[in-house]
Amino acid sequence: GIQVEQSPPDLILQEGANSTLRCNFSDSVNNLQWFHQNPWGQLINLFYIPSGTKQNGRLSATTVATERYSLLYISSSQTTDSGVYFCAVDWVLNSGYALNFGKGTSLLVTP
């Protein structure tokens, strides 16, 4: 199946700092999604971004499908940004559809 690699695996930031998370994937995909898993375990969909750039408040994402990567930007980080960030890419199976997740980037934002 398609391989999804995220970097860095761990990241510690001081509140107010900016960061960039990267997601590389090994084959062509139809779309890519970014999720945030908060410390309570909930998975929240941040972006559905097969290509191009989207922004949502302090977060933005860019996917360059032709080069097989996506970036998630967090600006002016806050402690509530802590958690694990996952990217997931989809690929079509013979009879259906699958979503493959990367191993995630664990982010800790300190006061």
Add this chain to the structure above:
Amino acid sequence: EAQVTQNPRYLITVTGKKLTVTCSQNMNHEYMSWYRQDPGLGLRQIYYSMNVEVTDKGDVPEGYKVSRKEKRNFPLILESPSPNQTSLYFCASSLYPNEKLFFGSGTQLSVL
């Protein structure tokens, strides 16, 4: 409120005792799926359903069953749970397979 609802939130059981984790969505989504999350292994797909009465295996289907008799419900069944099925389980849905995916709150299962 549009949501994916899983129950129970926490479950402790013993080896071999059949259990069902329920999943329901109120968004009229066609596509539903189950994932398990384990430390170091990330999220892995167990089963998915493209539509009512259409289900298929994901990456780790062994030991699990699902059914999709109605569009809104997609229960996960463990006929004979074993300790290696101790995990955090998530149900998810999207309008169509290639659309934005929404997750339930998760079910933490411990099999003793």
